Amino acid sequence: MNETPKGSRLHVAIFGRRNAGKSSLINALTNQDIALVSDVPGTTTDPVYKAMEILPVGPVMIIDTAGIDDSGELGSMRVERTRQVLNKTDLAILVIDPAAGVAQPETELAAAIRERSISMVAVVSKADLHAPEPMAITPWEEKLGVPVLPVSSHTRQGIEDLKRRMIQAAPEHWEGQPVIGDLLRPGDTVVLVVPIDLAAPKGRLILPQVQTIRDVLDYDAYCVVTKERELRVALANLKQLPRIVVTDSQEFSKVAADTPPEVWLTSFSILMARHKGDLDTLAAGAKAIESLQPGDSVLIAEGCTHHQQADDIGKVKIPRWLRQAVGGDLDFHWTTGGDFPSDLSRYRLIVHCGACMLNRREMLYRLSIAREKGVPIVNYGVLIAFVHGILPRALKPFPSAGMAFET
């Protein structure tokens, strides 16, 4: 209920051979400080995600992977699975089995981790049973390129040291930009426009709205939260104009009409795009809609499998808007969840959701492969603002993204 959102947790992937002691290590890390929040069971080939609190590291998503030495399945499947995990890993822990040491599975994995510039911490497990000689560890450290810490999940030897190394190794900006706080001065007023439609679950607000309210408070500003219908009343009751108005994308036009032109106006989707990824890339992608031709292939990528609405944004509204913009039909393809194709060459445009269920590392990965293949990529919020002709206004608080769109 009061959980830290999945996307705001440091994603820690645990790698090692079968029986290297990965599960015991996870238990030792959370022992006595445990707050096991959820446990999504996977199959033997799928990694298991565990939302946990490791004190003092903080809220993490542990990705418990299958053994890197598991030859029972097809090698290519294992490589693909590891690739998918690495695409969302902020910090990798390699657990070395003292009986096996560092051999091909370990060095291959370490190479894949290094290639992606992912931080890695290495431990050798079962130190209470096989206290490793420093002479044995030195060549392992040379092969892996990182120090190797002896730990015992049983006696807890090295566990607090490991936590310290995890904190030191966690990438500095893994959480990305603040949602909105860096745009604010203490005491500023932020107006948030939250439409309540049938899709809104009873008694709740959706995650980007809650995250934005929280970020405003964290940065010593305060917010006015209103439906679009009461926006005018709410603005009229303020002595000083707000610093910025943030609206649900789908109400952008109405809200733009009610917001004085000198006040910044943007959308939750654009805030989340910046928080989660790279707004400049997405803004540049919007430009590409102008040169889209009937018949072109368009990929619509959603980060989660949500309950489909009759007038679903990804399935119905966005295709309709794009057909109108292009003046003809397009060849639409859809993906959901972890399933983002590595071959994007057929697409002339990728339209991505707000990514509220993805972490920043994964969103940056998706943006990077789009850029690499030269495929323009937008998100829902940027696209909606664009097709309604209000993108320049929505990007005003973000000058570099505005320039990426104009040029």
Place this chain on the structure above:
Amino acid sequence: MNETPKGSRLHVAIFGRRNAGKSSLINALTNQDIALVSDVPGTTTDPVYKAMEILPVGPVMIIDTAGIDDSGELGSMRVERTRQVLNKTDLAILVIDPAAGVAQPETELAAAIRERSISMVAVVSKADLHAPEPMAITPWEEKLGVPVLPVSSHTRQGIEDLKRRMIQAAPEHWEGQPVIGDLLRPGDTVVLVVPIDLAAPKGRLILPQVQTIRDVLDYDAYCVVTKERELRVALANLKQLPRIVVTDSQEFSKVAADTPPEVWLTSFSILMARHKGDLDTLAAGAKAIESLQPGDSVLIAEGCTHHQQADDIGKVKIPRWLRQAVGGDLDFHWTTGGDFPSDLSRYRLIVHCGACMLNRREMLYRLSIAREKGVPIVNYGVLIAFVHGILPRALKPFPSAGMAFET
């Protein structure tokens, strides 16, 4: 993430013999409309809770119980377990096995349901295999006192009828009072004071805060959300004073000083107490603190097992405040979760949490047994307001509760 809170779901308990087809019926009810939100596995003797969306009934908490004919365990355990389920049941569905008909297990259960004035719907399952004769059904209906609907989870015969009956049978006020909406006029301003302390999970707001924001919007008003530190700035920027200020209980004193005396001021805990239960009973309970003597037994009841804080409200702060109020030590006892003792006779006061994880039916049950035994009961919010001398002000928006406290 976007779930309807547990306490705001219609609690539907499914009863029947082992193999009566309870699980198939649950699947049929959610079939194609399924949105299985969570599944807390129980042991064989514990009921299983499933948060689901049954269209068009809405968000429900299905309580899947063990067989009412299960004689493999001690009879008293089964009775106790059924009693605990019934204490939170808004609507009971009795599934009759056509091979067994209505006999002692069914009539005993129906009597227990009737005794508690719980709405009941009865079905006879497996209608595709054993199409029951109307002549067979009539005596069942007489024994149970409700119509019996033939259904088949396999062919879906009767399933839509059952959903209609569920909607008709759901008690009208099972959700209780609005959180705040009935105090508001359209266009009103509500100020919500949300302290951000270490206990607040990153990126989130706590549930009563989110529910209050949502209720304000649902009733066509709007809110200003601020930390206690920015409250003065936020109030100063309003042309018209707000209708009401709602604060976290622990900041009541500071917020009371900053809120003009002519503006209503209450706490999230008091709003939730009214939403979930009966504020008048809790306000009357606060009076009893005045006559508490050193050495008296006090029960502190929490609805969930949350992460303990160093300065935990239930474990540390409330005992400290009560000792100060009484001028001596007290004999404190604690309960958490579903574990509310049925024997309350030893206690001179019960202090209950805000019940954010309990449904209204269960909270009303707890209040009713306290009243029955003549044991005064307060909740955290009412107690905090009382010990800080501000309860009369916090109850001003609620005249009948104010009178219950004064007399």
